[in-house]
Amino acid sequence: MTTATTTTTEAATTATSEATTAETAASTATFTADPATHRVLTGDRPTGLLHLGHYFGTLRNRVRLQNQGVEMFVVIADYQVITDRDIADRLAEHTENLVLDYLAAGLDPDRATIFAHSAVPALNQLLLPFLSLVSVAELNRNPTVKDEIAHSRQSAVNGLMFTYPVHQAADILFCKANLVPVGQDQLPHLEVARTVARRFNERYPHVDGGAVFPAPQALLSDAPLLLGTDGGKMSKSRGNAIPLGATEDETARAIRGARTDADRRIDYDPVNRPEVSGLLLLAALCQDRAPEEIAEEIGDRGAAALKRTVTDSVNEHLRPLRTRRAELATDRGHLRQVLRDGAERANAIADATLDEVRAVMGAI
Structure with missing residues (x-):
């Protein structure tokens, strides 16, 4: 019974990844033809300094997408820090340092909306109806969540860990992003966002029959995996990385x-x-x-x-x-202003999306 269930689950996960990859191919072709029609959501958790793996894996690509005319949203996922650790250590410092690395690499706050998750309350209000669209079994078998649990720093797994994929779905869908740059290992998370969008649209259609949310597509990175100085995957937490800000x-x-x-x-x-x-x-x-x-x-x-x-x-x-x-780095006030400006833009969009969600759900 266990073997059959596991095999079925793995087969379903493989089919999901293959389906998402097929969507990715179509998305890439469309993006190349008209990048200005795409809205990208990407981001990082503020758990430490960005390093060469981040730079060659994602950061350079974000700058490239921005410069090609894609509308860019970059979320600093501060609430998600406590999914796999008990406290968010040096959170404000890490958040500012992320902004510092973003700007130094070439992200332009006039063209990219850079904001902290905690500064946009509507994101967490969207999480609640989104959670009602996903079953406990679906959350429990998410392979990315399983991997995060295996590497958790906590003695016991908290409830936020299981809602992590839906949290990310809210980050993606609040601005109606239709393109999300991800690695292969993140495809299951993106599929949750696609599932939430599809089920919400089916359950709560517009009176005109239109969809509230697009089904976001993956833009798979072709960046190779960089190894750390110890021969393992380069990671902030493993002490084997070279920070961008190193001398x-x-x-x-x-x-x-x-x-x-x-x-x-x-x-x-x-x-x-x-x-x-x-x-x-x-x-x-x-x-x-x-x-x-x-x-x-x-x-x-x-x-x-x-x-x-x-x-x-x-x-x-x-x-x-x-x-x-x-x-x-000599003007930390500028970094904080970038976050305030980004939060203002993100809040306006998130509030409008929440109003739309409440309207189609028939909420007061």
Whole structure:
């Protein structure tokens, strides 16, 4: 019984991911033809400094989308910090530092709405009717939630963890975003938002027969996974990341301590030599070249030469960003003003959406 149920669930999850991926392909084609018709919602939890994995995985892509004319909403998901930990440590500081990294990387607050979740009360009012559209069983079997629980810092899993996907659905749907940049592992979360939108539209149609919410589509990132200095996934919580705001000396020390292997010949082989290949990939991303080409240049000069190449590449690539970041950091008031302005715009949209939701539900 257990095996059959598990197999059925996994098959359903696989089918869901495949369906969402098919939607993604269509979305990408449409986006390329007319980016201005798309509204993007993306964001981060303020749990620490952004690092190179964030930069090459999402942050550069956000700037690219913004510059191509996509309407951009960036939520700093501060309430979601307490899904997997007991307290939100240094929350205000982490929130401001996210804004600092966003602006230094090129997000423009005149073109991108940057706001904190907690500053938009209507998001949490939307959560309540949305929760009524999703079953407990659906929340319980979400694979992303299961992974978050496995890595939770709490002694006991709290109720917010199970509502996490619906919380994200409210973040996405409040502004009626129709495109959400995600990694493959986040597709189940996006499918919850699509399910909520579809079920709400079916249960509470407009009098004119139209839909209140679009079904948001995924824009899958083609950014490769960057490994941390210990050979594992680069992560804020694992102490293996290189923050965007690190100094050049701090960057050099981190890379000198990165794990490699005993083979002096440097080549790009992600399967058999993941640590060496991860460093080559980082240098290649910074230089906008192929990692095989960089490996050929280093040849048999060993790990020390590889690490020098990576250090020089990272520091050179990030120098303009770090210079701008240092300038922006001298005016913390400006960072807080960006958040206030973003919250004002987000609140106007969220309040209008909540009014619309209440109207079609027949609420007073």
